[in-house]
Amino acid sequence: MDAYQQTALQALGDPTRREIFERLTRSPLAVGQLADELPVSRPAVSQHLKVLKEAGLVFDRPAGTRRVYHVDPQAVAALREYFDAFWGQALKSFQSAAKAHDDHHQKET
Amino acid sequence: MTPAHGAAVRHSITVDTSQENAFATFTSGHNRWWPRDHHIGGAELEEAVIEGHEGGRWYERDVDGTQCDWGKVLVWDPPSRLVLAWQISGEWAYDADLLTEVEVRFIPEGPERTRVELEHRGLDAYGDGMDQMREQFDSGWPGILQGFAAAAAAT
Secondary structure (H helix, E strand, O other): OOOHOOOOOHHHHHHHHHHHHHHHHHEEEEEEHHHHHHHOOOOHHHHHHHHHHHOOOEEEEEEOOOEEEEEEOHHHHHHHHHHHHHHHHHHHHHHHHHHHHHHHHHHHH | OOOOOOOOOEEEEEOOOOOOHHHHHHHOOOOOOOOOOOOOOOOEEEEEOOOOOOOOEEEEOOOOOOEEEEEEEEEEEOEEEEEEEOOOOOOOOOOOOOOEEEEEEEEEEOOOOEEEEEEEOOOOOHHHHHHHHHHHHHHHHHHHHHHHHHHOOOO
């Protein structure tokens, strides 16, 4: 589950993070600006941004004394993570199915 | 057949069964292993189907009888190779204009042992789509986010 928890999907599963991400799709914003707009404390916003950043959905850039957060417009990395986790799970299930089918056959013959 | 560029994910797994059975399980036995919560139809998933021929459909049939295409069979070469077109958009709907490829190779390592290598490639097609959507509508992202959220909630 460790890899899965870091996926973009997981990051966007939280409503506050989704809200932050949606706001960043409209324009780049600094932590303080986000905290002013949302009913969430500044440290909480920072924590959410950290998760979004680790999931590859946003990146930050210094602007004077602040750090401004931007959405990664491609987000292909996020999709790659999604598919990576998805196929990993699907193939494990496939592995079990192939084995079970084989065992069943051997019992029949 | 193989795009020279494009983001891809690769996975490989070894199964304790013959090459023939591995191929059959993946294709005709598709519904036995496909993760039940990964589908795009409105109703509960009844069956996930890969039609066993080149040009065959890859689709889901739901409990209410509706069918949703996911893509199609591009290469049908049993028991060693299968290439599927995955044509599900960032908004979790079938999109005939979107093409990503899932290639699956079944490599025998013994009479009862097969390595299965899977590559899902051309994922940058989504990036192009996203850019287009952003140009066309400011609201392009929320649709994608809803899809992300739905998938996240389902896992």
